[in-house]
Amino acid sequence: MKQIELGRTGIMVSDWCLGTMTYSRQTPQEDAHRQIDMSLDAGINFLDTAEMYPVNPILKETVGDSERCIAAWIKASGRRDDVVIATKAAGDMAMARGGEGYGPDNILDILDGNLDRLGTDYIDLYQLHWPMRGSYMFRQNWTFDPSGQDRAQVMDHMAGVLEKLKEAQAAGKIRAFGLSNESAWGTTKWIDIAEQIGAPRVASVQNEYSLLCRLYDTDMAEVSHNEDVVCFSFSPLAAGLLTGKYANGAVPEGSRMSIGATLGGRNQPRAHEAVAAYQAVADKHGLDLAHMAMAFQRARPFKVSAIFGATTSGQLEHLLRGKDLELSAAVLEDIDQTHRAHPMPY
Template sequence: MKQIELGQSGIMVPDWCLGTMTFGTQTDVAGSHAQIDMALDHGLNFVDTAEMYPVNPVRAETVGRTEEIIGDWLEKTGRRGDIILATKAGGDSQMVRGGEGYGPESILRILDGNLNRLKTDYIDVYQLHWPMRGSYMFRQNWTYDPSGQDRQKTLDHMAGVLEKLGQAQKAGKIRAFGMSNESAWGCTRWIDVAEQVGGPRMATVQNEYSLLCRMYDADMAEMAVNEKVTLLSFSPLATGLLTGKYQDGAVPEDSRMSLNGNLGGRKTPRAFEAVGRYLDLARDHGLDPVHMAMAWQRSRPFPISAIFGATTIDQLAHILRGKDMELSPEVTKEIDRINKAIPMPY
């Protein structure tokens, strides 16, 4: 599996990452631990989680459970040094600490909570799940209105958080810093403010990116190349749409759609039309559509480690069979034609 550096952090990871947001809901403890074992057996040693996980659904009473499951694996196996571990501080969701969010006064306490649940004394990549000023991710781009933002308040907030995370980095509690669901303006400001206050420089940004969601391709791509920020792309299979399992009205039992009917706003007629075109393309070239969608991520002109999740060990095994695939220029050109014909399908 191809290795890439996370920003300028010196941390090397595979260009795929094991996502864990179903650990503790759709995936039980034994299955969760088996997935980490299988990933490591295939050379995939990068694992991403978050304070607010598991999802489907997010519930106040289960917040932190995924980290606990991973922590139990670390304690049981003693293999902390074998994995690169990324986690996040929750944003202002009412399900996470009553909507407290994070700030200079709370971030070190929140970090200690992550560390305690994970049963480790350091986190390789510590991320903030949402910018506290708001975000256009998760279909909010259609109605996004930043006019109420206060620039100086935002910069002061960033400075305070980064100063505290700088203390955590010096104490050895975190190695690198990243954001999630962030914009190009936000990323560059986090970088500028870090230089001003001596805080950790942003190494990664975790945003949605797939054949069906390509907002990252413009301003964010330019930011990533010039500022040396690695994309940790989430939902590279578009919450399962790109597998084809939801075509023609199908809703498999215990699937994400069976639990979350519209897939967070992704279930649209145009999405199914686009998926149909990608399925046809994969078939015409003798490719598995899952492997094609994942391999496309490594064809992009900016650095990516694609975070994928699997509910079952069989699903994980299937995905991993395509871990070294590279797409031909012909296939990537056809993908771009489909995207141009059916852009932004949700």
């Protein structure tokens, strides 16, 4: 498994990351722990979780249970130092802390909550789940309107949060800092302020990125290259669309679509047309569609660690068979032509 540096931190992570957002809900704890062991055996040393997980659906009574599931694995295995753990502080969401969001006044308390649920005294990568000023992610790009933002307030908010995270890093509670669902402008502002005050510099941005969602390819790609920010991509399999399991109208029992029919806005006719086109590319070159979709991530001209999830260890076993796949120039050319024919299908 390829290893990359997490920003400029010196922390080395695998270019695949095990996502845990189904842990303790769709994925029972025993199977979740099996998945972590399987991933470590395959060379994956990176786990991603969040305060608000598990999802499908997000419930007030289950917020934080995925972190607790990982804590149970750490306690049972004693392998805390073998994994790089990334988690997040939720934004203004009613199910987490009554929707109060995060800011300078409470970010350290939120962090202590993450640490307590994870059963560890440090977090390798601490992320802000989405900007408090709003975000164009999750299909909001179609109607995004930043005109209500107050630049001075945004700058003050960033500086205040970073001052607190500087304290947390000095205390050994976090090793690195990352963003999620963030823009190019926002990322560079966080970086500029961090450098001015000596706070943790942005090491990664966790944004959606897949064959079907390539907003990252322009401005954010430039930020990644010039500022040494890793694209920590979520939904590289487009919530299961790029496994092919929803082809021809199929909705497997227990699948994400069987629980949430819209797949977070991804279940669109044009998306299924695009998946069929990528399936044809995979078939042409004798590849598994999911393996091709994951391998595409490491073929990008910027650093990527792709966060994939598996509801079951059986699904994980299948995905791991493609962990070392490198795509040929011919495959990448066909992918490029398919992307041009099916841009942003949701």
